[in-house]
Amino acid sequence: MPLTISNRSTEADVRTWLNKNGFAGKTAKFEELELHAIQRPGWVQVFRFCARVKYRPFGENNKEQNKNEERDWQQVFGVALDDERIRTQSKRTKIWLFKNPAEQQEKLNLISSDFLICKKGQNGNLIPTALFLVVIFSLAILLLSCFQ
Numbered sequence: 001m002p003l004t005i006s007n008r009s010t011e012a013d014v015r016t017w018l019n020k021n022g023f024a025g026k027t028a029k030f031e032e033l034e035l036h037a038i039q040r041p042g043w044v045q046v047f048r049f050c051a052r053v054k055y056r057p058f059g060e061n062n063k064e065q066n067k068n069e070e071r072d073w074q075q076v077f078g079v080a081l082d083d084e085r086i087r088t089q090s091k092r093t094k095i096w097l098f099k100n101p102a103e104q105q106e107k108l109n110l111i112s113s114d115f116l117i118c119k120k121g122q123n124g125n126l127i128p129t130a131l132f133l134v135v136i137f138s139l140a141i142l143l144l145s146c147f148q
Contacts, residue, residue, distance in 0.1 A: 007035070010047050010080055013093040024054040036079075037112035042134035046112045047080040048104060077104035081111060084134075 011033055018025030033049040054072050077098045086092040098104045 007033070007045075007047065007082075010045075010082055010093070013082070013089070014049060014051075014078065014080055014095060016089075017093070017095045018053055022056060024056045028053045031075075035118050036108055037115035037117045039112075039115045040133065041137045042131070043084045043137075044115075045082045045084070046108065046115060047082065048108055049078045049080065050101075051076055051078065077101050079104060079107045079111065 011030060014033070015025035015028055018028055029052040031050045031052070033047060033051075035045060036048040037046040038044070052073050052075050055074060056072075077100060079096045079098075081094045083092055096107055098107065
């Protein structure tokens with residue numbers, strides 16, 4: 001069984017992005033949100049996700065109109081690129097949405113071409129190694145900042 005690594009902060013970032021881009025992000029139903037790739041030393045991470053989201057036209061606050069509109073729900077396939085070095089939340093995570101998994105995979109291949117890829121069923125050693133690298137580099141930065 002493949003190891004699934006999800007990230008609550010990335011999920012929150014995706015929900016925020018959805019809210020800002022015409023969707024009801026708070027009600028999004030994630031079917032998948034997994035680490036796809038990581039760039040050494042671990043600051044930059046690529047996540048893939050699949051979710052059912054409800055489109056909410058900008059400025060529309062009429063809850064009565066939206067109550068029973070199942071047709072507004074749509075399945076989206078997404079890619080989230082997260083750079084932990086950037087402190088500004090709005091600039092730290094970039095997100096792209098696609099209507100099908102083929103487009104999603106094309107984007108994943110494009111942005112993670114030089115990254116360590118987590119392949120389903122084959123990422124058992126990659127995840128602990130990547131997390132170890134992040135911890136080591138974080139400790140190194142903390143030590144360097146203490147001595148300055």
